Amino acid sequence: MVKDKKSTDFEKPELYMNRELSWLQFNERVRFEAEDESNPLFERLKFLSISASNLDEFFMVRVASLKDMINADYKKPDIAGMTPIEQLDAVLTEVHKFVDKQYQIYNKQLIPALLENGLKITDGSDLSATDLEYVDRYFDEYVYPVLTPMAVDSSRPFPLIRNKSLNIGALLKKKEGKDDVDFATVQVPDVLPRVLEIPCEDNGICPRKIMLLEQIIKRNMQKLFLNYDIITSASYRVGRNADLSIDEDEAEDLLKEIEKQIKRRQWGQAIRLEVPKGIDKKLLKFIAKELSVEDNEIYMIDGPLDLTFLFKMYKLEGFEHLKEHSYAEPQPVPEFEGGENIFDVIQRGDILMHHPYQTFENVVKFVETAAVDPNVLAIKQTLYRVSGNSPIIAALAKAADNGKQVTVLVELKARFDEENNIVWAKMLEKAGCHVIYGLVGLKTHCKITLVVRRQEDGIMRYVHLGTGNYNDSTAKQYTDVGLFTCAPAIGEDATAVFNMLSGYSEPLGWNKLSLAPLWLKDRIIDLIRREAEHARAGESARIVAKMNAICHKDVIAELYKASSAGVKIDLIVRGICCLRTGIPGVSENITVRSIVGNYLEHSRIFYFENGGSPEFYASSADWMPRNLERRVEILFPVEDKRLKEKMWNILDTELKDTEKAHVMNSKGIYVKKTASDGEKVNSQKIFGQEAVSAAKKFDAGSSRVFIPEMNPDAKT
Template sequence: MAKTKSGVDYEDPKLYINRELSWLQFNERVLSEAEDDSNPLFERLKFLSITASNLDEFFMVRVASLKDMINAGYKKLDIAGMTATEQLTEVLREVHRFVDKQYEIYNTQLIPMLQEKGLVISDGSDLSKKDQVYVDRYFDDFVYPVLTPMAVDSSRPFPLIRNKTLNIGALLKKKEGKDDVDFATVQVPDVLPRIIEIPCENNGICPRKIMLLEDLIKRNMSKLFLNYDVLQSAPYRVGRNADLSIDEDEAEDLLKEIEKQIKLRQWGQAIRLEVPAGIDKKLLKIIAGDLGVESNEIYSIHGPLDLTYLMKMFKLEGFDDEKEHGYLPPQPVPEFDTGENIFDVISKGDVLMHHPYQTFENVVRFVEMAAVDPDVLAIKQTLYRVSGNSPIIAALAKAAGNGKQVTVLVELKARFDEENNIVWAKMLEKAGCHVIYGLVGLKTHCKITLVVRREEDGIKRYVHLGTGNYNDATAKLYTDVGLFTCAPGIGEDATAVFNMLSGYSEPLGWNKLSLAPLWLKDRILELIKREEEHARAGEPARIVAKMNAICHKDVIAALYKASSAGVKVNLIVRGICCLRTGIPGVSENITVRSIVGNYLEHSRIFYFENGGSPEFFASSADWMPRNLERRVEILFPIEDEKLKAKIWHILDMELKDTVKAHEMNDKGIYVKRNTKDIKAEDRINSQKVFGEEALVSLKKPEGLSRVFVPEKNPKA
């Protein structure tokens, strides 16, 4: 692409950050919370556990995808001008560095602090005789009966090692006979607790001591191989390619095809092997050779494999002082806390909810009431991820039993929730619901519920639109916004959405909603372009956008052009951000910040100043190619002036966060202020502020319900 009049070539890969490396930067920000000594100790353990869980998924999906591209001979360059091979090389180099840092924090900071607090993690070498008797008896009574040791020889090949399982490999030699060395392996059973607490032997006056299950098994390996000497033993853990490969056009039954692929996921290509540092070289050679991993895919770990066990540690009793207590539970929504019928409340005006600061129960109650209301004729809903025991699923099934017309789109391709969604889909079908299994070639990621109700003045449509999933469990952990409305324009569009999902009907025009993959991307580009034109005309122009990720090249280029024209662009991006700040003549007017706190920042909300007539939107979509081009997504407007004020307050407060915000500098590196250097009165933790305001709003419902007034001369 030739340079524009401004002299900028927006195809230049130097303007962009590689997606995978940007994600690793995000996980680095999560890791920094584990390193931050201003966080309580057990919160730091939790954040370290999250980094390990994140890394597992990154390998199963993103690293696996890079390997697939390399194997397929894929040559196309990414947004930052890197080949798949270059990306994989750089990613693995960064991950090795990252893992070293994980365990440095674990070993030099967290373990000594746990010991100071009276909790010891023992590998078995420091146990008293009484402790040894206890753990060995525990092994004999509870662990030994569950184990299945598997020998490897000419008649018994190396077993299939399941994805993410913890195993122990051993080199064995017969006590009597030849000097041949044999190999065997045993899986650490995930049906048993990994953390074993050893009773205190001095009437409670001693440090609490725990032992990990793999260390207990390793200690008792000789009991599994009675006629052998155990020469060496060590735990190992394998990560596999877990991305489903489905040819939807060829699949006669999508549900059956996905069920088949889920079973294969456990046995995908090995892409990572974790072993303890110092593992016997011969033992490692056998394990790595049979798994087929290369040297740069082997991670030598200075500590326990799989740090996700720390999330179980977080739940240990007796350490409340080492946990964060400044976050309030979800509060009632004032508009619905009056005892009125939920439909009457929505009829009076749009209602905006901010989760998890405000309860998700109203969304559940909306569906539950619709299920039993004699005037409700139909319920239509999209489901992407739901909880294990979803009350919404139960309500939909009940509605069908009550004779309602119930249509549910269950997205079977929701990654790592496929199996759960198949169970719910079958149950809903048996209950009499009309179930749609997504669309060929597209994931349905939008969050929308439509209730059609018969009232005195005719048929009325009630709609819920959200930025997050219909999952009552994650709604307590993820920040999202949801809108209840019965506005006719949105109601008509909602009907059109479901007609499009269930059939082949596509309306000639839309009232309020913008859908991907039809024209949501064009709408975003149009809104950005409009701000650029306002700036060039000397009119107020600003964009504030909050999302999980931004890596769509067209959108980033549009933001660069807007910035060059003088538009102030403030991005609040939790995860991946392929945009660079501070490039002269390109992104000098753009700021990027990422908030990593107690809750996962999940909402997508947008502000466009529009020459002094601000417009607000919320969406299920991030600004990524997959969201804008390969998924069914919805962008919806927030039009009520009081609700605009609430949305602005969310954005404004997150831009002012001084405690949990990481800001990108002109080198593409995120920097977080040291809270010790911030005056107490200047410390703003936006998540705590929102929780406190949700409590206050119960007493003063009008709290933030002011007419929105745009900030004059805003700073970028």
């Protein structure tokens, strides 16, 4: 154990990993699932599609941010000591390797496996005359009327190519006349399916065949340019800077300003150009020059551009046997299965839900019941991302129509959901709700609902707190926890939260909740320091923290100090982790693992052993600067003994995962964990089985609930 190390010793750049490179490691773990032959084939398609979608957003936001810093001559190094130029060079080098590996998996593993299972992706070169007739007829009837070929010459400048759109560029020469070469481009329309299945000629005996829309267009390009010969043509795809830049202090109307910025997102600076390998050099040179992209921003693709089409293939019927079916459907929450009024159930005791293993429907029902309950006086809720046809939005509008006081904070700055949130905000306003458009300079990322109800013994406040969004769609794919409570102390804090959001009321203190950006970081650091003190005093000290990302230097430095004091620290971090493990005298007592499975790990759960009196917390916040310093976030305690057991079970099971866990080694590299004794543990499947078991064991005539026993080795 190292004692009394100077604080500066824990802040050296070599103790930290670069955020962007760490994120790329996460996406490699996603890509690994596409490579892993133990996964069903169509699940592997899905994971490769997700890795491509992730990379798109990474470029639009993170790479774009590095480009902006370089353009602004910003040279301050990050926590790992890398300047923006160094980061960008390292990132682009790694991305080129990453993309090459994606297409190796696609070409050498997935395509042959699909063919073995009766599905062929064709470019048309091996189709029969009958098949080609079908393809050409489809083009003539459905595709041709939608296309808009655009020529480029002295009177028609190079068109604005939309972000992430798939296009086909061509070099043309007039059939008669000068030998001048012209350029033309046509966008592959996203209003049509990208995947076309070609009917089988042999009564179902032949392999099923699909052809991509861009290949259909390329085959029929001559029909678009009747007076020209097509010298060469190729697909291309552009990625642009899509990070909104909003001066909230200067914006007179935040909603209108965001609407204006959303439109500009499609035309941001080009930061990536994808083209097929073998593209004509003259054609590539022309496109690259017009888009002002540099050589290291050009990606030569050995296969179809934009692998997100694989998710469309995932939905093809007839291949259910190639998909994962061993995960349980969302199960009923036992406490709510007795048919009682939801408020009476919550009054009996706090309820913790684990999604998606347990259904999200009770959260929806909570708001829907409040909307029609004559004793409910007010509903207050924060909304960050909601689904396209949200039942919660409908319930809030109904509540306002029923005369309830409804206050909703709709975060307009939720990245890539701005447009959707603007629509809901306007609808709620028309319904009579009081809508708050977030706070100047901050994103409101916390997930909280407050229902104020009149009862015989006075006013009662019912609260829901969660780690995930109020989105009934993503709640089926993201792992999160949510707490229902009517504890007076939390109810008072919830009221203070909404008073702070809607006005200028800043409470002098909090009963149970801790909020960012003013209090939460200090609370986390205090809890870590308390464990270090317990360790120095020879008392039991341990931290288990599960989150999406950790890159806050102050928090990591405190973890290093706690580790050096003897605190055992186990981190379960899905994505970015700038902390390094196994550094002598610094992080020898720290482990880091990442779980990438069928569901997106999204919950934030924290355990502090506290000298034998353990405390559990859940939060909307990761340990990142943006969460702790630039967002409104909430950390809330889970204090009921039964619920603490449930929280421990989540953490303990994930620490034992041997199928979906990747563990960081001392070199900062993640290695897939394997069962040393042959026992396989898939935490996500176990949670599903436990939810099924709990639902079956519940006696609808009582309030008894089956809770998995806490690990007997745990000090709780």
